[in-house]
Amino acid sequence: MTDRPLSKRERLKIDRQEMPTSDAAERSRSFTEVNVGFTEQIALLEAQRCLDCKRATCVDGCPVSVDIPSFMGEIERGDLAAAARILFADNSLPAVTGRVCPQETQCEALCVRGRKGAPVAIGHLERFIADWARGHHHDDVAAVEPSGRRVAVIGAGPGGLTAAGELSRRGHAVTVFEALHLPGGVLSYGIPEFRLPNEIVMDEVRRLEALGVQIECNVVIGRTYTLEDLQAGFDAVFVSVGAGLPMFLDIPGEGLKGVYSANEYLTRINLMQSYAFPDANTPVLHGDRVVVIGGGNVAIDAVRTALRLGAHEATIVYRRGRNELPARVEEVSHADEEGVRFQLQVSPLAIEGNDERWVTGVRCVDTELGEPDESGRRRPMPIEGSERVIPCDTVVVAVGTRANPLLTSASPNLAVTNRGYLIADDRGMTNLPGVFAGGDIVRGSATVILAMGDGKRIAGTIDEYLHATAVTIDSHRRRVMSEKGLGTW
Amino acid sequence: MNDQQNTWVMAASGHEVITNTQLSQDVHKLVVTAPRVAAARLPGQFVIVRLGDGAERIPLTIADSNAENGTIVLVVQAVGKSTSDLVGLSAGDHIHDVVGPLGRPSDLVVEGTVVCVAGGVGAAVMYPIAQGLAALGADVITVLGARTAASVVYADELAALGELILCTDDGTAGRTGFVTDALADLLGKRPAAVVYAAGPVPMMRAVAAVTQPRDVRTIVSLNPIMVDGTGMCGGCRVTVDGKMRFACVDGPEFDAHGVDFDELDDRLGTYREFERQAMTHVCRSAG
Numbered sequence: 001m002t003d004r005p006l007s008k009r010e011r012l013k014i015d016r017q018e019m020p021t022s023d024a025a026e027r028s029r030s031f032t033e034v035n036v037g038f039t040e041q042i043a044l045l046e047a048q049r050c051l052d053c054k055r056a057t058c059v060d061g062c063p064v065s066v067d068i069p070s071f072m073g074e075i076e077r078g079d080l081a082a083a084a085r086i087l088f089a090d091n092s093l094p095a096v097t098g099r100v101c102p103q104e105t106q107c108e109a110l111c112v113r114g115r116k117g118a119p120v121a122i123g124h125l126e127r128f129i130a131d132w133a134r135g136h137h138h139d140d141v142a143a144v145e146p147s148g149r150r151v152a153v154i155g156a157g158p159g160g161l162t163a164a165g166e167l168s169r170r171g172h173a174v175t176v177f178e179a180l181h182l183p184g185g186v187l188s189y190g191i192p193e194f195r196l197p198n199e200i201v202m203d204e205v206r207r208l209e210a211l212g213v214q215i216e217c218n219v220v221i222g223r224t225y226t227l228e229d230l231q232a233g234f235d236a237v238f239v240s241v242g243a244g245l246p247m248f249l250d251i252p253g254e255g256l257k258g259v260y261s262a263n264e265y266l267t268r269i270n271l272m273q274s275y276a277f278p279d280a281n282t283p284v285l286h287g288d289r290v291v292v293i294g295g296g297n298v299a300i301d302a303v304r305t306a307l308r309l310g311a312h313e314a315t316i317v318y319r320r321g322r323n324e325l326p327a328r329v330e331e332v333s334h335a336d337e338e339g340v341r342f343q344l345q346v347s348p349l350a351i352e353g354n355d356e357r358w359v360t361g362v363r364c365v366d367t368e369l370g371e372p373d374e375s376g377r378r379r380p381m382p383i384e385g386s387e388r389v390i391p392c393d394t395v396v397v398a399v400g401t402r403a404n405p406l407l408t409s410a411s412p413n414l415a416v417t418n419r420g421y422l423i424a425d426d427r428g429m430t431n432l433p434g435v436f437a438g439g440d441i442v443r444g445s446a447t448v449i450l451a452m453g454d455g456k457r458i459a460g461t462i463d464e465y466l467h468a469t470a471v472t473i474d475s476h477r478r479r480v481m482s483e484k485g486l487g488t489w
Numbered sequence: 490m491n492d493q494q495n496t497w498v499m500a501a502s503g504h505e506v507i508t509n510t511q512l513s514q515d516v517h518k519l520v521v522t523a524p525r526v527a528a529a530r531l532p533g534q535f536v537i538v539r540l541g542d543g544a545e546r547i548p549l550t551i552a553d554s555n556a557e558n559g560t561i562v563l564v565v566q567a568v569g570k571s572t573s574d575l576v577g578l579s580a581g582d583h584i585h586d587v588v589g590p591l592g593r594p595s596d597l598v599v600e601g602t603v604v605c606v607a608g609g610v611g612a613a614v615m616y617p618i619a620q621g622l623a624a625l626g627a628d629v630i631t632v633l634g635a636r637t638a639a640s641v642v643y644a645d646e647l648a649a650l651g652e653l654i655l656c657t658d659d660g661t662a663g664r665t666g667f668v669t670d671a672l673a674d675l676l677g678k679r680p681a682a683v684v685y686a687a688g689p690v691p692m693m694r695a696v697a698a699v700t701q702p703r704d705v706r707t708i709v710s711l712n713p714i715m716v717d718g719t720g721m722c723g724g725c726r727v728t729v730d731g732k733m734r735f736a737c738v739d740g741p742e743f744d745a746h747g748v749d750f751d752e753l754d755d756r757l758g759t760y761r762e763f764e765r766q767a768m769t770h771v772c773r774s775a776g
């Protein structure tokens with residue numbers, strides 16, 4: 001703790017503090033968190049690196065405009081409670097974003113200290129403060145007058161949970177409907193324990209419940225209820241169902257035993273705890289040689305999970321180069337340390353199997369990178385004569401997800417793009433009055449912080465919408481609510 | 490993590506088992522409270538149930554429902570750990586999670602004679618379809634098969650909806666032989682507009698083989714391994730007409746003549762080794 005602020009020169013002399021991690025060899029066999037977290041001492045040193053810029057460009061890089069220099073200043077002063085208040089004012093899930101934001105392309109990418117040397121470790125400090133706050137009581141809400149309005153949120157991922165919190169803080173009665181038996185969305189079923197412990201997500205869920213948010217699991221909108229039911233029973237609806245439909249490669253062999261989508265593989269392990277089989281009842285194949293096809297966060301999560309299930313060889317097959325890997329830089333380097341193999345500029349042609357239809361390998365071809373394609377990334381072109389088989393017994397396909405038509409096909413009036421994503425205006429409202437949407441189901445697969453940003457921003461426009469519309473509790477609404485078990489008035 | 494999930498899980502409300510009736514040696518009928526599901530379900534749809542913490546999510550057809558009482562009927566054959574746990578419940582016990590109704594409702598074709606073919610516990614999968622057809626005024630004939638007289642379930646219920654042709658492999662009840670023999674005889678005598686089939690994969694494959702040369706439209710209810718039931722995992726993928734389909738959202742009913750039954754049958758065996766382990770683990774911990 002310093003009373004005497006450091007000079008700029010002194011600040012510039014401090015090197016970026018390393019995140020302490022658990023030992024690579026040990027951790028690659030366990031699901032405990034890889035990043036251990038800053039100590040208060042490390043956090044202080046790192047916060048002292050911040051130059052408290054007048055024109056804090058780092059803030060421009062953050063989709064929710066966290067007031068970064070101010071919370072750094074409070075860390076430096078040693079007032080962690082104040083730092084937490086500043087952080088939570090802009091970001092309702094800092095313990096999550098501090099762990100999973102792609103900081104290197106967001107806040108940290110625009111930190112001035114990054115121009116010469118390393119940027120301030122904003123993400124690690126954010127996590128430090130959020131973890132501190134989890135252990136300490138901080139009252140983030142002043143009690144508000146109930147507004148008498150009801151809002152339904154569809155999907156308990158980061159987008160939906162954030163919107164629920166914001167709406168509830170504004171006095172609205174919020175019910176979140178979630179298809180799975182646990183809330184959290186991708187945070188629960190997708191991102192593994194060693195990167196984001198479930199405990200952190202459940203903590204947030206409990207915080208929301210304490211605010212009065214109702215979370216109803218095991219309700220599939222489009223099946224259990226229709227969107228129309230919710231329109232009748234609630235004053236507004238926020239759709240944040242994510243974009244969770246897994247894509248496959250459409251190559252031969254995807255029906256063999258031993259082939260998973262990343263979603264299935266990760267869900268079996270994270271949501272169903274199949275690593276604990278037979279104590280948990282859901283099985284998962286423990287491959288000895290596992291090939292994961294893809295190069296994003298999902299692929300890296302899957303390949304590192306395979307190691308933790310005991311694979312001797314866990315390999316990423318990605319058709320572009322290392323610089324093009326879309327995954328967070330930190331995850332790639334952790335994967336490297338843990339012994340993940342990278343087969344880069346390699347494109348899969350077919351999955352091969354034996355007579356009993358178990359996977360035996362992935363037939364691949366090397367690629368060279370040609371001209372940039374529509375996405376701006378260089379297009380991989382197969383190199384003739386480079387075909388070969390990478391032997392393996394398990395294949396995980398992690399080549400992306402798209403919009404799940406379950407909800408939209410049951411509500412044909414809802415306007416969608418030709419790829420099935422919802423269309424929303426700048427307030428986040430769809431073509432149906434009072435039905436709003438945000439997160440991956442509008443943006444396509446994006447990030448946690450963008451989904452949260454949507455949840456927060458659109459909660460604001462929903463609030464405005466509610467103030468501008470009259471309360472209508474007509475007989476139709478009463479009937480739907482009581483018949484459908486959506487509550488009474 | 491387990492503890493945390495436990496706390497969460499405890500907070501949610503469960504689904505009470507109202508009655509559990511044994512129908513045959515390994516098949517039980519459970520009446521369970523699930524008012525939302527009961528209100529929304531249509532023939533052909535299913536639920537996914539999870540007994541509690543650490544338990545599997547298992548798909549089960551909604552055999553029947555009573556919207557007024559808020560109950561659904563599940564007919565469960567104990568084939569492994571999870572289904573054995575389920576049939577072991579007593580009235581008053583709770584099932585933690587029941588989600589649904591899932592899957593697309595049956596495409597009920599009401600023209601001419603409709604033949605419903607069911608094998609084993611498939612009788613309970615077929616019941617709501619036959620019920621839906623009968624309610625729409627279709628002329629329903631059911632061909633019901635089982636290994637032996639003692640393993641026949643849902644015969645009375647199905648007989649109440651129309652003509653019932655019962656077959657057993659050993660001849661202890663009804664005709665001796667497979668449902669496919671009875672079906673072939675029937676189709677030889679009476680043209681049918683559509684055939685529905687539900688039961689073990691080999692049976693459904695055999696039914697498709699009988700109807701294909703006769704060019705009779707045939708709809709099968711597929712039972713691949715599922716996890717979420719919402720289109721999120723792709724574990725339930727089946728190949729129909731050369732295309733990948735997700736049975737939980739695109740099905741579970743498909744045109745039998747396009748289904749790759751070999752792949753379905755094969756993929757159902759993915760966890761055979763685990764299933765054995767799960768059962769021995771139970772026996773050991775029990776005894």
Ligand SMILES: Cc1cc2nc3c(=O)[nH]c(=O)nc-3n(C[C@H](O)[C@H](O)[C@H](O)COP(=O)(O)OP(=O)(O)OC[C@H]3O[C@@H](n4cnc5c(N)ncnc54)[C@H](O)[C@@H]3O)c2cc1C
Pocket residue numbers: 100101102154155156157158159160177178179180183184185186187190191192219220221222240241242243244266297298301328404406407438439440441445446447448449451719
């Ligand atoms: C393995 C993996 C790793 C990732 N890693 C990162 C990372 O490191 N950093 C990062 O920023 N982003 C990461 N992402 C992306 C990020 O998780 C998503 O962009 C984000 O979760 C989107 O949030 P969302 O709220 O829009 O949807 P989701 O998180 O997808 O949540 C949607 C929820 O809606 C539910 N739902 C769907 N349909 C219905 C329905 N009809 N009725 C009721 N409920 C329904 C779903 O079950 C789900 O719980 C990762 C994604 C995956 C899969």
Ligand SMILES: Cc1cc2nc3c(=O)[nH]c(=O)nc-3n(C[C@H](O)[C@H](O)[C@H](O)COP(=O)(O)OP(=O)(O)OC[C@H]3O[C@@H](n4cnc5c(N)ncnc54)[C@H](O)[C@@H]3O)c2cc1C
Pocket residue numbers: 535545546547548549550551564565566567568569570571572573610613614711712713714715716741756757758759764765767
């Ligand atoms: C849409 C659908 C409707 C179904 N309806 C019924 C029903 O009404 N009554 C009934 O008794 N059964 C039904 N089943 C099958 C039932 O889900 C499985 O028997 C059950 O999941 C097996 O679990 P287990 O742990 O007891 O057995 P396990 O030991 O896991 O497996 C025993 C056998 O069941 C198969 N199996 C395993 N898991 C699944 C799974 N998730 N889905 C399908 N098969 C599986 C295995 O291939 C194996 O042959 C249905 C399945 C589907 C997909």
Ligand code: SF4
Pocket residue numbers: 061062063064065066068091097098101103106107108122123126449
């Ligand atoms: S929310 Fe993400 S982008 Fe914003 S400051 Fe925190 S880590 Fe950076």
Ligand code: SF4
Pocket residue numbers: 049050051052053056057058059068069072110111112113120122
């Ligand atoms: S740009 Fe970097 S140094 Fe400047 S305020 Fe932001 S974090 Fe601090």
Ligand code: FES
Pocket residue numbers: 714715716717718719720721722723724725726735736737738
């Ligand atoms: S069960 Fe997961 S997609 Fe069908």
